Amino acid sequence: MSAHHEEPTSFAFDAESEAKIATIIRRYPEGKQASAVIPLLYVVQKQMGRQAGSAWVPRVAMDVVADRLGMPPIRVYEVATFYFMFNTRPIGRFHLQVCGTTPCWLRGSDEVLRACKDAGHLKGYGDTSADGMFTLTEVECMGACVNAPMIAVDDDYYEDLDYESTVALIGSLKRGERPTPGSVIGRQTSAPEGGPQVLTGAESE
Ligand code: FES
Incomplete structure (x- = not known):
């Protein structure tokens, strides 16, 4: 920047x-x-x-x-x-905020960061791409650790990311699409992978 x-x-x-x-x-x-x-x-x-x-x-x-x-x-x-959420200087059209706090880091935030750099043509944190599309910022825990790793694109959270899904997300943004926020693997809220295992309604039958 x-x-x-x-x-x-x-x-x-x-x-x-x-x-x-x-x-x-x-x-x-x-x-x-x-x-x-x-x-x-x-x-x-x-x-x-x-x-x-x-x-x-x-x-x-x-x-x-x-x-x-x-x-x-x-x-x-x-x-x-x-407050870091206010940008006091111009940023790119999309603000990619990568959570690097421990739960996201343990679940692969380094790969999410690498994907942002590769697909967004960004050198690192604080950088804005030459085409003005993206600004990359590291943020602390955004409260979505249950589905770590995650990034916030402006105010929208994208969760359960890996390298490929982050590249795909950035590709969508470039095409003018705005994928539905939330878990990118279709996880229901923060339920275990594969769906809820308790309180499914079956208990009352
Ligand atoms: S550690 Fe990333 S959302 Fe909490």
């Missing part, structure tokens, strides 16, 4: 974002609107993804959030730069 990037000079919420913001702000009592800062930063990031094909949060948009919530801009900057 390049160390330098162009910051836009203006940002305004579009109609889709405004509708979401109206719902979000209603959740908080009068005078406590600053509590909406994280969801509003998400709204910014999603809108940038829709409009610019890169889901990130420019500085000028943080200022718009601060203004909307009546809080000092520095407090929005603090939140946006603290």
Whole structure:
């Protein structure tokens, strides 16, 4: 990822974002609107993804959030730069977030990483492909260890991956397809391979 990037000079919420913001702000009592800062930063990031094909949060948009919530801009900057899920610089169209924490690592996350590099033409973590399609990030446990190893593509989890299925997933994304999230081997939620072995309904018969 390049160390330098162009910051836009203006940002305004579009109609889709405004509708979401109206719902979000209603959740908080009068005078406590600053509590909406994280969801509003998400709204910014999603809108940038829709409009610019890169889901990130420019500085000028943080200022718009601060203004909307009546809080000092520095407090929005603090939140946006603290949480790793906010991208404070442009990223690729798809954000490949590989979990490298112990359960995923033991189940083959190194192979998932290798597949991302090969199929996405990525040099390693922090890299964005030359065609602007993919950015590769290492993340800590995403809470899907039952079906390790996994990656998150933007907000969608793909689980039970190996080298081949990760390559296939990236190929689908390149073709403009968005495979159904979840286990790529068809596992039912987090049941054992082959299907549930208990509480199948047979016990009550
Ligand atoms: S260790 Fe990867 S999701 Fe928990």
